[in-house]
Amino acid sequence: MEDKVVEIIEKHRKDDAKLLAILHDVQDKFGYIPEDAIKIIARELKMKKGEIYDTASFYSFFRFKPEGRHEVLVCDCIVCHIKGAEDIIKRLEDEFKVTMGETTKDGKYTFKMVEGLGHCEESPVMMVDGKLYGNLTPDRAVEILRRCEQ
Amino acid sequence: MILLNDAQNIEDYLENGGFKALRRALEIEQDEIIREVESAGLVGRGGAAFPTGLKMKFVKNEKNTPKYVIANADEGEPGTFKDRALMEKNPYQILEGMIISAYAVGAKKGFFYVRYEYRDIAENIRKKVKELRRLGILGENIYGSKFSFDIEVVLGAGAYICGEATALMESIEGKRGYPRIKPPHSTQRGLWGKPTLTNNVETLANIPVIINMGGEKYHKLGKEGCSGPQLFSISGFVKKPGIYEYILGEKTIGEVIELAGGVDGNFKGVMLGGGASGYILNKDYLDMPLCFSDAKKRGVALGTGDIIVFNESVRIWDVLHNIARFFENESCGQCFPCRYGTKRMREIIEKIVNGKGTSEDIKKLNATARAMKIASLCPLGKSAMTAYESAMKNFHDDLMEVIK
Numbered sequence: 001m002e003d004k005v006v007e008i009i010e011k012h013r014k015d016d017a018k019l020l021a022i023l024h025d026v027q028d029k030f031g032y033i034p035e036d037a038i039k040i041i042a043r044e045l046k047m048k049k050g051e052i053y054d055t056a057s058f059y060s061f062f063r064f065k066p067e068g069r070h071e072v073l074v075c076d077c078i079v080c081h082i083k084g085a086e087d088i089i090k091r092l093e094d095e096f097k098v099t100m101g102e103t104t105k106d107g108k109y110t111f112k113m114v115e116g117l118g119h120c121e122e123s124p125v126m127m128v129d130g131k132l133y134g135n136l137t138p139d140r141a142v143e144i145l146r147r148c149e150q
Numbered sequence: 151m152i153l154l155n156d157a158q159n160i161e162d163y164l165e166n167g168g169f170k171a172l173r174r175a176l177e178i179e180q181d182e183i184i185r186e187v188e189s190a191g192l193v194g195r196g197g198a199a200f201p202t203g204l205k206m207k208f209v210k211n212e213k214n215t216p217k218y219v220i221a222n223a224d225e226g227e228p229g230t231f232k233d234r235a236l237m238e239k240n241p242y243q244i245l246e247g248m249i250i251s252a253y254a255v256g257a258k259k260g261f262f263y264v265r266y267e268y269r270d271i272a273e274n275i276r277k278k279v280k281e282l283r284r285l286g287i288l289g290e291n292i293y294g295s296k297f298s299f300d301i302e303v304v305l306g307a308g309a310y311i312c313g314e315a316t317a318l319m320e321s322i323e324g325k326r327g328y329p330r331i332k333p334p335h336s337t338q339r340g341l342w343g344k345p346t347l348t349n350n351v352e353t354l355a356n357i358p359v360i361i362n363m364g365g366e367k368y369h370k371l372g373k374e375g376c377s378g379p380q381l382f383s384i385s386g387f388v389k390k391p392g393i394y395e396y397i398l399g400e401k402t403i404g405e406v407i408e409l410a411g412g413v414d415g416n417f418k419g420v421m422l423g424g425g426a427s428g429y430i431l432n433k434d435y436l437d438m439p440l441c442f443s444d445a446k447k448r449g450v451a452l453g454t455g456d457i458i459v460f461n462e463s464v465r466i467w468d469v470l471h472n473i474a475r476f477f478e479n480e481s482c483g484q485c486f487p488c489r490y491g492t493k494r495m496r497e498i499i500e501k502i503v504n505g506k507g508t509s510e511d512i513k514k515l516n517a518t519a520r521a522m523k524i525a526s527l528c529p530l531g532k533s534a535m536t537a538y539e540s541a542m543k544n545f546h547d548d549l550m551e552v553i554k
């Protein structure tokens with residue numbers, strides 16, 4: 001862990017906007033931001049651990065615990081909402097036996113409800129591991145997720 | 151089209167006259183560029199419609215250095231997706247506008263702040279920045295001039311408030327995205343306490359256009375009270391949702407809906423200027439030209455330029471509940487009136503949606519709206535009740551039908 005985190009920090013040493021960039025890279029590497037990584041960042045950037053946690057915890061996409069293998073972001077913002085997002089959410093929750101914000105028992109998916117993915121011309125939409133799927137129906141949403149299990 | 155041209159690679163961009171404006175700009179005085187932007191009448195496309203030339207002048211006149219420029223691509227307003235489309239199709243025009251602006255105000259460093267949800271776009275902009283460095287269009291002595299400037303791309307991490315200019319600065323500095331108390335204005339003391347020019351990416355894409363055609367000529371695009379092209383995000387119940395580019399003032403709301411294929415179903419209303427902080431309007435507004443002054447005359451605003459169309463299936467209380475939940479989640483929590491008010495607003499509207507609303511609840515909502523407008527620290531709190539208030543005006547009977 002030490003080496004990897006230090007390497008990330010070195011990569012951003014010359015950046016002016018360091019902290020967010022480092023946190024993103026750490027999260028990409030480990031799947032979340034481990035406590036030990038925060039310690040190392042604090043030491044290297046001469047900050048307090050609490051300061052880093054304080055910043056990181058403000059942002060909804062930073063996470064401090066491991067999550068499912070696939071990140072599923074379901075948009076329930078206004079356009080997706082009026083175009084049927086609630087039906088999709090309900091169906092996914094039934095099908096995968098979770099509520100939004102949770103990870104499935106088998107550790108495959110973490111579901112999150114988000115506030116606008118910026119693809120409202122295709123509402124309702126969801127994003128799976130960074131890839132966008134638009135014009136969803138409840139059936140299609142389930143099908144897309146079942147497919148990435150294979 | 152002036153903004154939404156398809157020039158995703160540098161060859162296409164150069165072929166269509168790309169970076170001609172930058173080369174010209176580097177040969178003229180900083181003040182002359184600012185004068186062109188002022189005479190063009192360009193105002194910001196990030197929602198607040200502030201005169202761009204004036205903001206440039208504020209930063210240019212500051213003695214304190216170094217100065218910074220920021221391209222705001224946080225695009226957090228629900229129902230708005232035009233910055234995404236512009237960055238996908240015509241990214242170099244934004245970068246060119248940013249470099250010209252930096253030259254005009256005397257900045258050596260710029261930040262391009264992209265929301266987390268557009269991560270792939272941030273990656274692409276990063277590549278383009280490297281490419282421009284290689285070509286001598288960014289970095290030391292741009293096009294052999296004395297002007298040096300570089301750009302750092304910053305990826306956000308999920309926070310609507312970080313689109314607000316000073317919260318964005320806190321975020322770049324590696325802190326929580328708490329808006330700052332003004333004054334001082336960020337043109338005076340922005341990033342790391344230094345003069346900073348913040349512009350929306352669509353605003354920046356207009357700068358090369360102005361330099362190429364001249365401020366006076368640009369100003370003639372449009373009509374009294376608005377000039378230039380603008381991108382409109384059209385979504386909801388229309389047959390062809392998408393981004394549409396029109397000269398400001400040339401089209402009415404109704405015409406734009408028709409051009410987007412017409413209403414899917416029976417028209418009920420629209421939400422204009424932002425799917426959270428915008429206005430909920432009825433059919434009386436369909437003849438309103440999309441122009442800042444016409445909007446102002448009718449007590450509304452174009453905001454981020456989006457039009458969300460509602461058909462008969464949309465229930466207004468349900469929309470208001472969705473918006474209230476959005477604000478409750480996105481209030482940064484720094485000041486009490488907004489932190490408490492957004493929660494209360496969501497609770498009361500939820501009660502109404504569940505069929506238990508009384509006239510007492512409406513009174514409470516109105517009082518909450520007033521308090522938040524007066525006491526909130528930043529425009530998020532001040533605008534959180536705009537949707538509710540405009541809906542109460544335009545859909546009064548509809549809304550009161552379920553109130554006991």
Ligand SMILES: Cc1cc2nc3c(=O)[nH]c(=O)nc-3n(C[C@H](O)[C@H](O)[C@H](O)COP(=O)(O)O)c2cc1C
Binds near residue numbers: 195310
């Ligand atoms: C809550 C809130 C969110 C905002 N989000 C954005 C945004 O995502 N993008 C943007 O360009 N401006 C946003 N703004 C407006 C900025 O504060 C600022 O006015 C703008 O970036 C200035 O650029 P312009 O003059 O080119 O419009 C937001 C403002 C508030 C109050």
Ligand code: SF4
Binds near residue numbers: 480481483485488528
């Ligand atoms: S008004 Fe809301 S968003 Fe703005 S500073 Fe206060 S709590 Fe934060």
Ligand code: FES
Binds near residue numbers: 078080117125228229
């Ligand atoms: S509201 Fe869901 S993508 Fe815009």
